[in-house]
Amino acid sequence: MKRYDVIIIGGGAAGFFAAINIAEQKPDLKVAVLERGKDVLTKVKVSGGGRCNVTHAEFIPQDLVRNYPRGERELLGPFHTFMTGDTIEWFSNRGVELKIEDDGRMFPITNSSQTIIDCFLHEAKKNGVEILKNHSVRHVEHLENHWEISANEEVFVAKKLVVASGSNPKVWKLLKHLGHSIVQPVPSLFTFNVKDKRIKDIPGVVAKDVEVKVVNSNLESEGPLLVTHVGFSAPAILKLSAFGALELAERNYKFDIEVNFIKQDKDDCLEVLKNQKQALAKKTVFNSPQFDLPKRLWYKLVEASQVSRDARWADINKQQLENLSIQLTRAIFNVDGKSTFKEEFVTAGGVNLKEVNFKTFESKLHENLFFAGEVLNIDAVTGGFNFQNAWTGAYIVAKTITNS
Known part of the structure; x- marks a missing residue:
C-alpha cells in the first residue's frame, strides 16, 4: 500500500x-x-x-x-x-x-x-x-x-x-x-453529414460568414462554413453542435438546417439581384458571382435556382430571381448523421x-x-x-x- x-x-x-x-x-x-x-x-x-x-x-x-x-x-x-x-x-x-x-x-x-x-x-x-x-x-x-x-x-x-x-x-x-x-x-463537437447536389463535388469551399439555423428550434449560429466530403463543418457548424448537443442527440442527428449564405434578408437580396439584372444584362449569371461568394458555390446555387449555364442576367425571369434569393438566404439542407471533428472528441x-x-x-x-x-x-x-x-x-x- x-x-x-x-x-x-x-x-x-x-x-x-x-x-x-x-x-x-x-x-x-x-x-x-x-x-x-x-x-x-x-x-x-x-x-x-x-x-x-x-x-x-x-x-x-x-x-x-x-x-x-x-x-x-x-x-x-x-x-x-x-x-x-x-x-x-x-x-x-x-x-x-x-x-x-x-x-x-x-x-x-x-x-x-x-x-x-x-x-x-x-x-x-x-x-x-x-x-x-x-x-x-x-x-x-x-x-x-x-x-x-x-x-x-x-x-x-x-x-x-x-x-x-x-x-x-x-x-x-x-x-x-x-x-x-x-x-x-x-x-458535443461534431460536423454535420449532408448529402445534397448543391454541395456535391465542391469539398474545401468556404463561405466566410453565414448564418445557420436548425429548423423548428431556437438553435442558430454564425461564422465560416466549410463544405466537406461528407457535409458541413467549420465554426458555424461546430458552435451549433456544441450548443445543440442535447437537442440534436434527442433528434438522433436527423434534422434540417436553414443556411443564409450572405447574412441578408431575402427581400434585400432580391432587390440586389434585380439591380444586377439591369447592370449586368449582357453577362451570364453563371459567370457573375455576387456577394463575395466562392465561384464554385455560386455555380451550384445558380443551378439549384433553375437558371441555365448560358442564361444572361437580362434573360432570367421573376421566378428565377426569387429562387436564387431563396437559395442565397434560406437554403434548406437535410442533416442525416454526424462525424467526429478531426481527431478531437468532446x-x-x-x-x-x-x-x-x-x-x-x-x-x-x-x-x-x-x-x-x-x-x-x-x-x-x-x-x-x-x-x-x-x-x-x-x-x-x-x-x-x-x-x-
Missing part, C-alpha cells in the same frame, strides 16, 4: 496542470498521477491538428464564459481567479511562448503540441511528481480521513483525491458509487455541476475530493476553450489544496 498526500486520477491536461501547481506551491507534498494508458497527454498531442490550441485570446471573463454551453454560469467566478492572461503567463514563465492567430486561437510559437507535452513532463519531473502509467483505477473508497484507491494490483492511500480523468465512463461509474450524479454524456455530460463548489472545485458530497476538466459537465465550442476550463479548474484545485 503506497501513501501519498495527493493522488490525481488522469494523466491528461488538467491532471498534469494540477499536479505541477500543487508540487510547485508546496514541495513537501507527495503527489502522484495515475494514468490508465501507456501514454500520457494523448489528447494534448492531437489537439489543434497536432499544434495544441492552448487557449483563446479572450480576456474578459463575462465574454469568455459565453463560449461554454454547459458551465457558463459556474465558470464566471473561477475565470476571475485564473483565465487567459494567467495561462499565457504560466507557460511563458516556463519557456513556452504562445501566439495569437487571426481567429483568436492561441498556439505555441513552435506550432507543435510536443512543446506543451515536453513542458509538462519537464515540470513534473523537476517538481518530483510521480507519473504512474498503466494504472487503471478499479475502486475508490472514502474512509474516515483518507482516500483508498485501487488500481490494477496496487492500492494507494491519499489524503486528497483529484479526479481529472476527462470523459471516462469507468471513472464516472466510480463517482456514481460515491453518490455523485452523472449527466449522461453525448457528443462530450457534454459528466459530474452534475450542482454537486461542486466552484470556489474550490471540491465535491459538496465528500471532503478532499476535487474535480478538474471534462470529468465535469462542462464543455465549450472549439477554439481552445476546453483547455482553458482545464487550466482554470486545475489551478484552483491546486491553490485550494496547498492553502489547506
Whole structure:
C-alpha cells in the first residue's frame, strides 16, 4: 500500500496542470498521477491538428464564459481567479511562448503540441511528481480521513483525491458509487453529414460568414462554413453542435438546417439581384458571382435556382430571381448523421455541476475530493476553450489544496 498526500486520477491536461501547481506551491507534498494508458497527454498531442490550441485570446471573463454551453454560469467566478492572461503567463514563465492567430486561437510559437507535452513532463519531473502509467483505477473508497484507491494490483492511500480523468465512463461509474450524479454524456463537437447536389463535388469551399439555423428550434449560429466530403463543418457548424448537443442527440442527428449564405434578408437580396439584372444584362449569371461568394458555390446555387449555364442576367425571369434569393438566404439542407471533428472528441455530460463548489472545485458530497476538466459537465465550442476550463479548474484545485 503506497501513501501519498495527493493522488490525481488522469494523466491528461488538467491532471498534469494540477499536479505541477500543487508540487510547485508546496514541495513537501507527495503527489502522484495515475494514468490508465501507456501514454500520457494523448489528447494534448492531437489537439489543434497536432499544434495544441492552448487557449483563446479572450480576456474578459463575462465574454469568455459565453463560449461554454454547459458551465457558463459556474465558470464566471473561477475565470476571475485564473483565465487567459494567467495561462499565457504560466507557460511563458516556463519557456513556452504562445501566439495569437487571426481567429483568436492561441498556439505555441513552435506550432507543435510536443512543446506543451515536453513542458509538462519537464515540470513534473523537476517538481518530483510521480507519473504512474498503466494504472487503471478499479475502486475508490472514502474512509474516515483518507482516500483508498485501487488500481490494477496496487492500492494507494491519499489524503486528497483529484479526479481529472476527462470523459471516462469507468471513472464516472466510480463517482456514481460515491453518490455523485452523472449527466449522461453525448457528443458535443461534431460536423454535420449532408448529402445534397448543391454541395456535391465542391469539398474545401468556404463561405466566410453565414448564418445557420436548425429548423423548428431556437438553435442558430454564425461564422465560416466549410463544405466537406461528407457535409458541413467549420465554426458555424461546430458552435451549433456544441450548443445543440442535447437537442440534436434527442433528434438522433436527423434534422434540417436553414443556411443564409450572405447574412441578408431575402427581400434585400432580391432587390440586389434585380439591380444586377439591369447592370449586368449582357453577362451570364453563371459567370457573375455576387456577394463575395466562392465561384464554385455560386455555380451550384445558380443551378439549384433553375437558371441555365448560358442564361444572361437580362434573360432570367421573376421566378428565377426569387429562387436564387431563396437559395442565397434560406437554403434548406437535410442533416442525416454526424462525424467526429478531426481527431478531437468532446462530450457534454459528466459530474452534475450542482454537486461542486466552484470556489474550490471540491465535491459538496465528500471532503478532499476535487474535480478538474471534462470529468465535469462542462464543455465549450472549439477554439481552445476546453483547455482553458482545464487550466482554470486545475489551478484552483491546486491553490485550494496547498492553502489547506
